[in-house]
Amino acid sequence: MKNKVRIVDTTLRDGSHAVKHEFTLEDITKISSACDRAGVYGIEVSHGDGLAGSSVQYGWAKFSDEERLGAAAKVVKKSRITVLLLPGIGTREDLGMAIGFGAKIARIATHVTEADISEQHIKMAKDMGLEVMTFLMLAHMEGPQKLLEQAKLMEGYGADVVYVVDSAGAMLPDDVRSRVGVLRENLRIGVGFHGHNNLGLAIGNTLAAVQEGATVVDGTLGGLGAGAGNAPTEVLAAVLDKAGYETGVDLYSIMDAAADIVFPRMLRPQVIDKPSLILGYAGVYSSFLLHTFKAADQFKVDPRDVLIELGKRKVVGGQEDMIIDVAYELSKKSPIQGNQQ
Secondary structure, rough: OOOEEEEEEEEOOHHHOOOOOOHHHHHHHHHHHHHHHOOOEEEEEOOOOOOOOOOOOOOOOOOOOOHHHHHHHOOOOOEEEEEEEOOOOHHHHHHHHHOOEEEEEEEEEEEOOOHHHHHHHHHHHHEEEEEEEEEEHHHHHHHHHHHHHHHHHHHHHHEEEEEEEEEEOOOOOHHHHHHHHHHHOOOOEEEEEEEEOOOOHHHHHHHHHHHOOHHHHHHHEOOOOOOOOEEEEHHHHHHHOOOOEEOOOOOHHHHHHHHHHHHHHOOOOOOOHHHHHHHHHOOOOHHHHHHHHHHHHHOOOHHHHHHHHHHHHHOOOOHHHHHHHHHHHHHHOOOOOOOOO
8 A cells, every 4th residue: 555645735825935925816716726626635825924924024915815715715625725824923813714714724834943932823723623734944954853852842732743844945865864754753743844946856855755754745836936946746746656655636637737827827937046056055045035136136236145145144034134134235345246147
């Protein structure tokens, strides 16, 4: 019997970063419907930075959380509508609203060393009847034992799954194996993996995670996502099938969804360009990329220099204001060198 792996498609959340949070309601309806027909386990529908993330800090979304979830709820029949919540941004009221639109899974995300701030939110989501998957973001910044320490906190708070999240696309397969492996050996709950493709390793890293025992993994159609994007859901479904895992995803249907719906919607090709590669090399949060492009253009500096400096400062999600500071400081030192793209 094949081992089962659940796939959560996060095109309508992580992919939101890559379209400047401007998915239309028609986009949401088409993508949700296609993923539902294809048989993915979960369909994540949120602002790129989670419920209530639409703001001047993280970028204004074209539509409200209620409008986005409402559009998805009309067409999702089999899959589970999923939402992301970051403590300090999303609230109990936001979760309650999401449940009203049919959400079944809450993903509570913190920085890799800050699991303790998730206790209230995990317990709240469990009390509301949701399946809870927790995220330890920027997991490359800490070693396996620190990750385990933080994961055990989330397990104790009631999480059903703890994710190793390669937010910067900075991990190598051995990094993934060591982190997922130690969680699987020491936790009673499931382990998940969410990868970005800045070093070209999103699929390879996800396969490594599954081989170490991860049972829930993420992808986006066409790889649409922050930085160089995510593991493409359609490629992930194919690779896992060839590797002998059961995902429940219809390969032809998910391929068609990527090619016919998402590829034409991309603002730019989801490739590993110079700034995206530097994200992975420097270990900087993938959602910083478009903000860095904007700041680099404003101050006429090389975005790669900005990202390298942000990496040295070990910035984390929520410190997007540092991008402007760094770009400004660099502009006072030297003119831009080379092509920004």
